[in-house]
Amino acid sequence: MAPEQVNRCHLIAMPYPGRGHINPMMNFCKLLSSKMSNVLVSFVVTEEWLGFLSTSDDILPENIRFTTIPNVIPSEIGRGKDFPGFIEATITKMRDPFERLLDQIELDPDLPPPSVILYDFHLIWPVDVGNIRNIPVACFFPMSAMVLTVLCHFDLLVKNGHFPADVSEGGNEVIDYIPGLPSMRLSDLPTFFHGNGREVIGRVLEGVTYAKKSQYLLLATIDELESDAIAAVKSRLPIPAIYSIGPVIPYFNPSVTKHDDDDGYLQWLTSHPKSSVLYISQGSFLSASTAQMDEIIAGIRDSGVPFLWVARGEGDKIRKGCGDKGLVVPWCDQLRVLCHDSVGGFWSHCGWNSTKEGMFAGVPFLTYPIFWDQMTNSKMITTGWGIGWQVVKKLGMGSDQLLVRREDVADLVRRFMDLESQEGKETRRKAEELRLLCGRAVSEGGSVQVSIDDFVRNVKI
Structure with a gap:
């Protein structure tokens, strides 16, 4: 030696x-x-x-x-x-x-x-x-x-x-x-x-x-x-x-690597007002059923809310279904996006890494858990820490009987992104408290x- x-x-x-x-x-x-x-x-x-x-x-x-x-x-x-x-x-x-x-x-x-x-x-x-x-x-x-x-x-x-x-x-x-x-x-x-x-x-x-x-x-x-x-x-x-x-x-290490903005998503975010964009990511492992994805895509489109959506396998389908109100990319620097001033909400599968990044950034959640520990994380986000709302109120998302319909998705997203609502203000206040806790x-x-x-x-x- x-x-x-x-x-x-x-x-x-x-x-x-x-x-x-x-x-x-x-x-x-x-x-x-x-x-x-x-x-x-x-x-x-x-x-x-x-x-x-x-x-x-x-x-x-x-x-x-x-x-x-x-x-x-x-x-x-x-x-x-x-x-x-x-x-x-x-x-x-x-x-x-x-x-x-x-x-x-x-x-x-x-x-x-x-x-x-x-x-x-x-x-x-x-x-x-x-x-x-x-x-x-x-x-x-x-x-x-x-x-x-x-x-x-x-x-x-x-x-x-x-x-x-x-x-x-x-x-x-x-x-x-x-x-x-x-x-x-x-x-x-x-x-x-x-x-x-x-x-x-x-x-x-x-x-x-x-x-x-x-x-x-x-x-x-x-x-x-x-x-x-x-x-x-x-x-x-x-x-x-x-x-x-x-x-x-x-x-x-918040620095941006060379390829971080190849898709122009940071510039796109900067072009939008503060807290106006919904960031959507359902993770890289499992996703909702085809029927449920159709309803979610249509609901996001009908909400009229600007969105940045990270999607690997269904990018083309989402682009066609959602029109020109948002941006769909195959990858992004998620923490950097969540910390961007224009991002006002995070539609998430509630994986623990995404949950921690959302809390660190102080962004409120729309929770759509699918598997493993995501159910427990969603519960804590919504009723434990009070920093998010559930998309699905009942067990069984993805089944034909319990589809979340596009009109419900659209209404939920509009209310969630309304910066003037009392419910939204309280959720954002708690999210900011957790951001400060993480920072300390x-x-x-x-x-x-x-x-x-x-x-x-x-x-x-």
Whole structure:
């Protein structure tokens, strides 16, 4: 080992292979690299994902490098095609190539030995790998602490007869016994407790079991935002060190990369009055049914509200259906858009990363959850924190019987974007309060900075 490597920390980052998992883990690694001059981060992705990530203009710090494992997950079970099969493959097929990669790293005289393995909660197997090799392990939980406390208290759902859960009649049973969680409906729980999600609940709960064996737990949230849920998690998980590491969004690097405005969306936004544009993004994984999308497109058009819509697969359809009132792009710098003065609302699927970015920007939400943790996030956005309105009032969006009709979409969007309505003013006031809370937490001396600094001191030891 070269002398200069003796005190060098080598972090091995192993994210779950999905954009909503890779992005926050990478953002956290960038934060660490800015705080630890002696850290080397080996960020492990599949060869396929390296291809996706290497096309970005995002420049990595010198002390972060991509390293790869083969594409061991069959293409025919891509996440949208066979979600349970995809999860099973990430757990059963990725460990062996990861261990071979660790062998190469440990034998390379030019690299410091691994100091800590940072892994995504859903993978589970890195815990055993680290413990067998005597490498400390840090579990990265990419969703809200509220979702984690539901998983930690799964036994209470069973005890109260709410698992297996049946939401065919609306899922309106009240769940008011999970520590750290406000009262909510059964259908507001993550979808791995009902419907097709039950196929993967066993694997998801294994994440809790394995997390207990890790040395650190990193929560992608803010203490002041989810204090009750965080306390409930800490009471159930005997992990030596649990840290709330903040929104792990690129708030620390607001500069625009070269291709950011290839579609002219920033100029287009600047041409509109303050808080007049509705930003629409339904995420990159699942979307509403075809029939529901037709109603949403027509409703947005009929509302007359200017919109910026990010859509990958249905861009042409949206452009034809919505006319010239808005702009449709395949990609944008979402946080930069949400922070733009002309954006007055965010139609969102309520993924946790988008939820955090919307809160950080202080923008109110129209929530349209579809899957996984999005239901719980939507509940908190609308009735927990009071910073948004629901598009769908009942469970079952996308079914023929429960379509949200275009006239209802149009009316909702017009009322939501009315800056003079009392309801809208109150929602915006609360959104501004959360923006300030997030800003204080990530500032120097804030709770997020204190947590990350403490983690840094630990991993340096």
